[in-house]
Amino acid sequence: MTGSNTAPPLPDYAPVPRSALGPALNAQGYFVGRVERNLFWVTDGTYQSAFLATRDGIVLFDAPPTIGHNLRRAVDEIAETEGVPNTVTHLVYSHHHADHGGAASLFGGDVVRIGHAETRRLLLRDNDPARPAPEVTFEDQHTLRAGGERVELAWHGPNHSPDNIYIHFPDHDTLMLIDVVNAGWVPIYNLNLSEDVPGYLDAPARALAYPWKHFLGGHLGRLGTRDDLTLHQRYIDDIVESAREALGSVDPTPWFQKYGENAWAAVAGYLDxxxxxxxxxxxxxxxxxxxxxxxxAFTTSTTFTILQSMRLDLGAGSQVHP
Structure with missing residues (x-):
């Protein structure tokens, strides 16, 4: 028996628009920059974190493991430049997912950890030592005051996850909302793997109701703008409209005639x-x-997810048997 080590050719895709790309990373694989005043952001080109450099120390927002120890390096770099303590005093979880909080344990046991009440419940359930559960929790709103700074935390219902919160920096003209809008990019699989589709679809409008200029979406290599959220909304609206038209025009009969007793094969062919x-x-x-x-896989899986929400949550395409 003979085999081949030749891999199948990889597909080609359209070039990435230059507007979607952020600043170059340094030799250690990260970029840290000023958002406004003493609010800074960190990226490794795929994930994002942010922190306030205050007179009393550092207030950190999310700790993605892909950035990992580079968060410590970025904090040390800015603290020295700004002449403030480099101790991380507070850490805010945007939500419970490990890809945004899996480096939280790097900052020791004396950090005041803050998150939604559901974030605490889910982290206690997950029992991950890399993500200690927050001690300070809230249900709807919480004002974080630290080092002379103010940050408004709010929960407006489930979206990407049951506990995903809005983090508003009113004195820095910035909003942080993770895993909803990827500035300059489409969502990855299934609406960024979101759990509540109606909540996800409503989230950009809620975000735009806040006053802000700079946007931290948690992913990829640049800050976002209000125009990025508007473009994202148009993309999603076009999927919704196209899905509605397809539900009304594709006849399922041929699949059910062909597959007969194999109902799931018919359903798969029709929905595909x-x-x-x-x-x-x-x-x-x-x-x-x-x-x-x-x-x-990205636009198609996102379309499938929205289409299924339209069917299951809104009743689109459902008929009552006469």
Whole structure:
């Protein structure tokens, strides 16, 4: 028996729009920059964190493990430049997911950890030593005051996750909302792997109701703007409209006739066809506008997720048997 070590050719995709890219990383693999005044952000090109450099120390917002020890390096760099203590005094969890909080344990046991009450419950459930549960929790709103600074934390219902919060820096013209809008890019699989589709769809409008200029979405290499959220909304609205048209125009009969007793094969063929028809015009419209729009798994899986929410949450395409 003979085999081949030749890998199949990798697909080609449209070039990433230059507007989607952020600043170059340093030799250690991170970039740290000033957002406004004493608010700074850190990225490794894929994930983002932020911190306030205050007179009493550092207030950190999320601790992604991909940035990891580079967070400590970024904090030390800015603390020295700004002439403030480099001790991390507070750490705010945006939500419980490990990809945004998995480096939280790097900052010792004396940090005041803050998060939504559901974040605490979920972290206690997950029992991950890398993500100690927050001691300070809230249900709807919480004002964090530290080192002479003020940050407004709010929960407006589930979206990407049940506990994902809005982090507003009113004195720094900035909003942080993780895993909803990827500035310059489409969401990855299934609406950024979001758990509550209606809540996710409503979140950008809630975010835009806040006054801010700078946006931290938690992913990729640049800060966002209000225009980024508006563009994201147009992309999602186009998927919704295209899905509605496809649900109304694709006839399921051929799949059920062909597969007979194999009902799940018929359902799969029908839903795949509806999803493909709905996704195609969106992929064509946004390729070259939003990075990775033409990566089929992303726009297509997001379309499938929205389409299923339209069916299950809103009743679109459902008929009562006569």
């Amino acid at each position: 066809a509806v999803t493909a028809q709905a996704a195609a015009p969106v992929i064509a419209k946004y390729t070259g506008v939003l990075a990775a729009a033409d990566v089929p």
